[in-house]
Amino acid sequence: MLYRSLQDFTALNIGRGRARGQTWDQLGAPLGLSGERLRKKWPIGMITRRLDNYRAARAARQAGPANVSPAVPSQRRPPTEDADKDSDTATAAPDAGAAPFAAQTPPQQLASALSFLQRRTGKPLRQTAADTGISPSHLSRLLAGTRRPSWPVAKNLVTACDGDPHEVRRLWENAHRPTTPLPAPAPPAANPADDPEQARIQLRDAVRGLYLAADRPDLRRIRAATANTLTSGHIECALAGPHLMGWSVTSRLVFALGGRPADLRPLWHTATRPAPMPLPPLAPSASRLHLMAEAFG
Structure with missing residues (x-):
């Protein structure tokens, strides 16, 4: 005891x-x-x-x-909109008191994601460092969160560990974002994509990045971290499904994985915006200017 x-x-x-x-x-x-x-x-x-x-x-x-x-x-919970439930929530009562995954700073989330990918390979640090093209001591500092890699180094490390650089990109951008207001413009990723389809891709990659930073827990643990307000189907669809989930589901999942829903809400709004309708093609007769013969004298 x-x-x-x-x-x-x-x-x-x-x-x-x-x-x-x-x-x-x-x-x-x-x-x-x-x-x-x-x-x-x-x-x-x-x-x-x-x-x-x-x-x-x-x-x-x-x-x-x-x-x-x-x-x-x-008591630290995301917006309280009701979410649909299915039968698998009835079996999850023992985990109803589970709290969201530990909140981390953006640099910690990046280090956790990189560390998880490296551990999953089963390779020694020295071999991973050689595959990435950096020294073992530098790699150790990156995985511990005491140093932040440049994007080429982070991308090479993720690739060497058989990971998806798209899932890590948002984590890397957040880790390098200034923590205090500066007159310089914000990084490109701070603003949502203009194209709804591109925004959907970026949003899903951002959620998957948080999932990676949490060591890719099983769906049952994530469901418990939401106090069983989400079902396994909600979570699976948000992480890998073809359809964009509502903000209630997305915000609860982001919060449970240790992220900040407010950071992704602009991206979600863009992703749910209807795509602009293409203009109809002009008729052949309307595309040319017709003048009367008298106009030429």
Whole structure:
């Protein structure tokens, strides 16, 4: 019991530190661990699961043995529009108290996505660095979030790890966006695409990027992170389906994955805007100017 409490306390401190922008090296120093060692020992997914279990157990204790009820969902929630439910929500009651995935800063989200792709390959860091064309020490700093890569380096790294650069592009742009207002113009990705079809593609890539930064959890965990307000069908369609989901579903999913719905709402509005109707072709007779013979004298 004491060991479990200590582990919960450690997970809480690491999760809070990462949310505040602390590096893995800074968090590992009090524990006598290097940043890389701490990141491998305490991946974000493990921290999230432990904290979810802790919240559920604490809520059960507070409810008492005679009237055990699911944990109260986090009060930090997206817009409260009603979403349709299906039968799979009835089987998800044990996870009803799960909180959204740990909020991360944009640089942390980029580092988490790159780290997940690199771990999935099973390759040593040295081999991945050689495939990317950078040094192992530089790669280690990129994966730890202490350095931000240029786009060519990020793209080469994602490609070397068999990932999709389109899913990482928005994360990279957000990570390089200034945190304070500057007179310089905003990056191109800060403004939604003018074409609704292109905006739909960018929106889906942005949501998939958040899904990647959360270590691509299974649909059941994502559904629990939305307090079961979304179904597995909603989530699967938003991530991979051909149709654009409503803002209620999209915002809840973005929030549950640790993103900020307000950042993607302009893109969603553009994506849902009807495409302009093409102008009808001019009739052949209307495309030429006819003058009477008398006009030429």
